[in-house]
Amino acid sequence: MTRSIPTALILLMLALPAAAQSSHQGHGSHGAPAATGAPKGQTGAGAMSMESMQTMMKTMMPSPGDAASTKDFKSADMKMMHDMAVPYTGNPDIDFRTKMIPHHQGAIDMAKVALAHAKDETTKSLAAQIIKDQEREIAEMREWLSKNAPK
Known part of the structure; x- marks a missing residue:
C-alpha cells in the first residue's frame, strides 16, 4: 500500500534538521554536526537528502507489527x-x-x-x-x- 506524504510535512522535514542543530538546555548536543562534517544524510545548510527524508518518514509510519x-x-x-x-x-x-x-x-x-x-x-x-x-x-x-x- 502506498501512502501519500502531505507537501507541508515534506517541507517541514526539510526545515527540521537545521532547527535541530542548535543545542537546548537539558538536551545536550544531540543533532550537532560531527567534527568531520555534516551528519549522515544531510547536505549543506542543514538540508536532508531526499533519501534520508524518505527513510525517516518510513520509520514514523505505523506498521502492523509495531x-x-x-x-x-x-x-x-x-x-x-x-x-x-x-x-x-x-x-x-x-x-x-x-x-x-x-x-x-x-x-x-x-x-x-x-x-x-x-x-x-x-x-x-x-x-x-x-x-x-x-x-x-x-x-x-x-x-x-x-x-x-x-x-
Missing part, C-alpha cells in the same frame, strides 16, 4: 511534526517559541508514552521530570508570546 509503545511513540512523533508546521514570521524571538512549544509538547507526549510502557524506574523518573520541565517551559513561552507577539 509494539503498542512504538505505535504510541510514532503517533506522538507525527502529531509533533504536524503541530510544528506553523508559518514563520521573520521574528526570531517569536518563531523560536512558536516552533519550540509543539516541540516541547512532543517531548511531553513521548514522556507520557514512556510512563505508560516503560519498565525501568529511571526511565519513568526521567519521563516525569521531562513532563514537569517542559510544561513549565511551555507556560513561560506562552506567557512571553502573550506579552510580545503581535495580536
Whole structure:
C-alpha cells in the first residue's frame, strides 16, 4: 500500500534538521554536526537528502507489527511534526517559541508514552521530570508570546 506524504510535512522535514542543530538546555548536543562534517544524510545548510527524508518518514509510519509503545511513540512523533508546521514570521524571538512549544509538547507526549510502557524506574523518573520541565517551559513561552507577539 502506498501512502501519500502531505507537501507541508515534506517541507517541514526539510526545515527540521537545521532547527535541530542548535543545542537546548537539558538536551545536550544531540543533532550537532560531527567534527568531520555534516551528519549522515544531510547536505549543506542543514538540508536532508531526499533519501534520508524518505527513510525517516518510513520509520514514523505505523506498521502492523509495531509494539503498542512504538505505535504510541510514532503517533506522538507525527502529531509533533504536524503541530510544528506553523508559518514563520521573520521574528526570531517569536518563531523560536512558536516552533519550540509543539516541540516541547512532543517531548511531553513521548514522556507520557514512556510512563505508560516503560519498565525501568529511571526511565519513568526521567519521563516525569521531562513532563514537569517542559510544561513549565511551555507556560513561560506562552506567557512571553502573550506579552510580545503581535495580536
